[in-house]
Amino acid sequence: MDILENLNDKQQEAVKCINGPLLVLAGAGSGKTKVLTTRIAYLIRKGIDPENILAITFTNKAAGEMRDRITRLVGNCARWMQISTFHSFGLRIIKENYEYLGYDKNFVIFDSDDSLTIVKKILKDRNIDPTKFNPRAIRNKISSLKNELIEPKDFKPVLGNPFETLVLEVYKSYEDALLKNNSLDFDDLLILPIKLFNQKKDILDKYQEQFKYILIDEYQDTNEAQYKLTKLLASKYKNICCVGDADQAIYGFRGANYRNILNFEKDYKNATIINLEENYRSTKTILKAANSVIKHNVNRKEKNLFSNLEVGDKISYYRAKSGLDEVKFVVSKIKELRDEKKNLSDIVILYRTNAQSRTFEDALVEANIPYKIVGGVNFYNRAEIKNLLAYLRLIHNPSDDVSLERIINVPRRGIGDKTVSNLLIKATNEKTSMYEAITSGKELLFKSMIEDLRKMQDKMSLIEFIDLVLDKTGLKKSYQDEKSLDAEVRLENLEEFKSVAKAFEEENGVISLEDFLLNVSLITDNTEVKEVSDAVSLMTIHAVKGLEFEYVFLVGMEENLFPHQNSMFSPDEIEEERRLCYVAITRCKKKLYITNARTRVLYGQDQVNPASRFIREIDDDLLDDVGISLIDEKEKKITHSILEKTFKKQDVYEEKDMDYKVGDFVYHETFGAGKVIEIIPNTKDKKKSLIKIAFKLPYGIKTLIYSHKSLRKV
Numbered sequence: 001m002d003i004l005e006n007l008n009d010k011q012q013e014a015v016k017c018i019n020g021p022l023l024v025l026a027g028a029g030s031g032k033t034k035v036l037t038t039r040i041a042y043l044i045r046k047g048i049d050p051e052n053i054l055a056i057t058f059t060n061k062a063a064g065e066m067r068d069r070i071t072r073l074v075g076n077c078a079r080w081m082q083i084s085t086f087h088s089f090g091l092r093i094i095k096e097n098y099e100y101l102g103y104d105k106n107f108v109i110f111d112s113d114d115s116l117t118i119v120k121k122i123l124k125d126r127n128i129d130p131t132k133f134n135p136r137a138i139r140n141k142i143s144s145l146k147n148e149l150i151e152p153k154d155f156k157p158v159l160g161n162p163f164e165t166l167v168l169e170v171y172k173s174y175e176d177a178l179l180k181n182n183s184l185d186f187d188d189l190l191i192l193p194i195k196l197f198n199q200k201k202d203i204l205d206k207y208q209e210q211f212k213y214i215l216i217d218e219y220q221d222t223n224e225a226q227y228k229l230t231k232l233l234a235s236k237y238k239n240i241c242c243v244g245d246a247d248q249a250i251y252g253f254r255g256a257n258y259r260n261i262l263n264f265e266k267d268y269k270n271a272t273i274i275n276l277e278e279n280y281r282s283t284k285t286i287l288k289a290a291n292s293v294i295k296h297n298v299n300r301k302e303k304n305l306f307s308n309l310e311v312g313d314k315i316s317y318y319r320a321k322s323g324l325d326e327v328k329f330v331v332s333k334i335k336e337l338r339d340e341k342k343n344l345s346d347i348v349i350l351y352r353t354n355a356q357s358r359t360f361e362d363a364l365v366e367a368n369i370p371y372k373i374v375g376g377v378n379f380y381n382r383a384e385i386k387n388l389l390a391y392l393r394l395i396h397n398p399s400d401d402v403s404l405e406r407i408i409n410v411p412r413r414g415i416g417d418k419t420v421s422n423l424l425i426k427a428t429n430e431k432t433s434m435y436e437a438i439t440s441g442k443e444l445l446f447k448s449m450i451e452d453l454r455k456m457q458d459k460m461s462l463i464e465f466i467d468l469v470l471d472k473t474g475l476k477k478s479y480q481d482e483k484s485l486d487a488e489v490r491l492e493n494l495e496e497f498k499s500v501a502k503a504f505e506e507e508n509g510v511i512s513l514e515d516f517l518l519n520v521s522l523i524t525d526n527t528e529v530k531e532v533s534d535a536v537s538l539m540t541i542h543a544v545k546g547l548e549f550e551y552v553f554l555v556g557m558e559e560n561l562f563p564h565q566n567s568m569f570s571p572d573e574i575e576e577e578r579r580l581c582y583v584a585i586t587r588c589k590k591k592l593y594i595t596n597a598r599t600r601v602l603y604g605q606d607q608v609n610p611a612s613r614f615i616r617e618i619d620d621d622l623l624d625d626v627g628i629s630l631i632d633e634k635e636k637k638i639t640h641s642i643l644e645k646t647f648k649k650q651d652v653y654e655e656k657d658m659d660y661k662v663g664d665f666v667y668h669e670t671f672g673a674g675k676v677i678e679i680i681p682n683t684k685d686k687k688k689s690l691i692k693i694a695f696k697l698p699y700g701i702k703t704l705i706y707s708h709k710s711l712r713k714v
Contacts, residue, residue: 029281283312323600375543498604
């Protein structure tokens with residue numbers, strides 16, 4: 001069978017272009033994996049030794065699938081190829097050259113936990129309080145520096161920044177500790193081969209001779225280290241084929257630099273550029289919508305997806321009255337699809353943040369519709385939620401030994417496993433609870449904190465009490481100090497838990513902590529994961545990359561949610577949010593639903609968010625308004641254009657110019673940049689009106705007085 005037989009003209013052109021630099025701009029659903037694997041098979045058919053071919057992708061799963069496909073095309077000779085992830089390839093180079101890097105043959109690789117242990121030991125040796133400078137935040141910063149190829153000698157801390165000054169000190173000791181222990185961390189698998197190639201030109205030449213043909217998948221997702229490693233290897237023969245799509249670059253938060261793909265022609269003169277624009281996945285309507293959104297990005301390579309499939313249904317747009325109304329609409333449509341005998345596994349609910357899953361999980365459980373969280377954990381099974389619940393249960397019932405064991409040292413407060421074990425033995429001998437058995441040590445401070453919280457539980461609303469627990473226990477601060485994306489997600493989930501409390505209070509009036517915990521127990525019992533083959537998928541848009549579904553519900557399409565409030569003051573970050581939207585739309589094969597809400601409870605706060613700018617960017621004739629009018633007159637007056645540059649404190653207006661309206665950008669001396677989302681007027685005195693502002697996390701939504709002295713317009 002001719003391996004080119006099932007390829008379109010552009011795909012064949014990409015496969016046949018053997019020599020010289022080649023950039024394949026592969027749009028969503030355009031068959032890029034098919035092109036990559038066929039091109040490798042074509043190289044082998046043309047007499048290229050498989051040992052001279054290097055193919056790199058981003059996951060072990062993708063590498064395995066690529067090898068399987070190539071084996072089916074050319075047979076067992078594919079096993080002589082190097083098909084791997086960047087890190088696996090780096091490990092091979094280190095194994096073959098360890099002595100030049102100062103390591104012994106039996107070196108070991110430390111995982112992230114091992115690296116964190118080293119950082120903690122360094123801090124302990126320097127008598128530095130880990131509650132003041134979070135060890136995980138320091139480790140994350142070191143990892144970020146290493147991936148940007150910044151060594152300790154090159155790192156210049158911001159003057160007067162104690163955190164960065166400490167990072168530099170720890171970074172030096174950390175690298176010394178790795179070498180002393182004959183160990184590498186995961187970042188070294190990329191850094192050390194680059195260092196080796198720069199220092200030993202003969203070794204670089206050896207690998208250049210071996211890997212004369214290089215293929216890189218998902219090139220838009222490469223970071224600085226991956227880019228540098230690739231460029232060094234390809235610099236001799238320049239037979240490099242990079243496949244990717246700048247419009248699907250959504251991992252900037254991980255250090256990926258989409259400009260690598262945009263700069264390909266600068267790096268490789270006389271490069272061949274081939275656009276794969278025919279989409280084999282989606283209807284014409286869905287592709288037109290995706291194109292109409294992404295064309296608003298400035299930093300991209302021009303291309304226009306098209307399809308020879310049917311026109312398909314219009315996109316159903318529902319502007320809900322509330323977040324609850326939005327959830328009811330989505331679940332009702334899923335019920336309709338189920339009644340029409342559609343497979344639940346063909347349906348996905350996509351959201352921007354993990355915290356948004358909670359209301360949909362609750363509603364699907366109530367409707368008896370099976371679901372699964374893809375790339376994540378059910379809301380009530382997330383560690384941070386379990387920890388908060390354990391605190392609340394212990395406060396309600398000090399005899400709860402299970403909850404006490406879970407959180408007595410969360411966050412870390414120096415109470416070790418041995419102390420807990422001794423406490424359990426003492427409680428058993430005295431026939432009492434572990435809580436009652438506490439009489440001394442650091443655990444007594446823990447008990448005192450719980451006692452203080454027990455006294456406060458009936459003196460405030462549930463939401464206020466949960467806020468107090470998050471503050472007094474240190475749970476919130478521990479994640480704030482961590483300064484990582486994972487910690488930010490956990491903070492959002494903890495804030496969203498307050499929405500659970502708010503919903504119970506609104507439904508039942510003022511309720512006790514006991515009633516609330518009983519209700520939560522009923523929910524968590526019902527959400528136990530049951531493995532079923534036919535279930536609705538729930539996931540963030542980041543997690544859906546590379547997947548496709550017949551029916552897609554894109555929810556929460558509002559300003560401050562999507563685009564996310566953290567992106568509001570950076571043009572580059574808004575463009576990444578738009579690429580996220582493009583990815584979400586192009587996951588859909590048949591029918592797309594877009595929803596948002598006029599008001600919603602998120603993170604325990606009532607929010608009034610305008611419709612997302614991305615909806616406005618979709619051509620009107622592609623949308624079928626199935627809810628409240630598409631964009632009402634009031635919202636048309638609200639501008640969503642972002643600032644062309646990040647503003648600073650000195651850019652703000654003087655007090656006499658203050659006249660806030662929804663959509664205004666503001667600056668607060670403590671909370672930083674923000675955006676007005678609601679104004680609560682005081683008819684008697686304008687200066688006493690209230691103004692709701694969305695600030696970047698960890699601050700979130702704040703309600704301030706109109707004339708607040710620290711607040712100014714931008």
